[in-house]
Amino acid sequence: MQTKIIQITAAKGPAECTWVVAKVLKIFLKEIQSKNITYEIIHKENGVENGTVQSVVIQLKGKDFNQYVKSWLGTIQWIGVSQFRKHHKRKNWFIGCFELSGIQSESFDYTDIEFQAIRSSGPGGQHVNKVSSAIRAKHKPTGVQVLVSDSRSQHQNKKIAIERLKAKVNECYSEKLKESDKQQWGNHLTLERGNPVKVFIGTDFKKQKESKKYSSKRNQLKNDLRRELQ
Known part of the structure; x- marks a missing residue:
């Protein structure tokens, strides 16, 4: 099983480029689903x-x-009229698709959680002080932890702790991705605008088809053959 992390970005492009990213994202996700890629x-x-x-x-x-992924990596071009500035003369818009290397997803596995039951503090009478109902949960791979004492039920606090811990781990990972984004600006600013790997046209976002002139190629082959026979 292979794992790759791909980024589709408008970089520092205008609003038109962010519109292109949204369109390309829909096409990309539809294609990978048809290829049994999760x-x-x-x-x-x-x-x-x-x-x-x-x-x-x-x-x-x-x-x-x-x-398949390699066929998407690089500059993606859209040829069309701006969706936000109808009278804008520019017709060519570019975004980038990159593979992020050196960054791994923090998979949230419940077996990586370490639980500790502790006594709750605060109002609640003698029952709170006698029963260890509060739960401290720690995600061992990241060191992220939460303390939950919302309920007198240890089981309920455990459920709440898992959800809050998962949210904090995801937040932690998002921060890593944002930092990775900053490190990718070098690639973003050097888009090869003259050599796109994908080209889309018009508001319906159809792929540009390469015109194949078979007749001219056939004639050229015939002429080459005649020269060899002479």
Whole structure:
């Protein structure tokens, strides 16, 4: 089972680029599902305009999908009229798709949680002081921990602790991703605008088809053959 982390980003591009990211994201997720590749969006930053995405980080899991992912890596171009500035002359917009290396997802496994029952403090009478109902939960891989004493029930506090701990671990991971984003700016600012790996056209976002002139190629082969026979 392979695991890769992919980032699709508008970098420092204008609102039009964040609109392109949102469109590309839908196409990308639809394609990977058809190829039996599972995914999880582990970080997403929305753009300023409604329905736009500044940057999204996706974790992919599956078998033998290196070649497919490679076909997406690089500059992606959209050719069309701005959705936000109708009279803007620019017709070509570029975003980037990169593989984030050196960063791993913090998988939340319940076996990695260490629980400790402690006595609750505060109001509640003698019952609170006698029963160790509060729960301290620690996620061992990250060291993140929470203390929960919301309920007199130890079982209920344990359930609450798990949810809060999971949220804090995800928050911790999101901070790592944000830091990784900063480290990727070098790639983002050097997009090869003249050599896109994918090109989409118009508001319906169709892929640009390469025109294949078979007749001209056939004629060229015939001419080459005639020259060899002469």
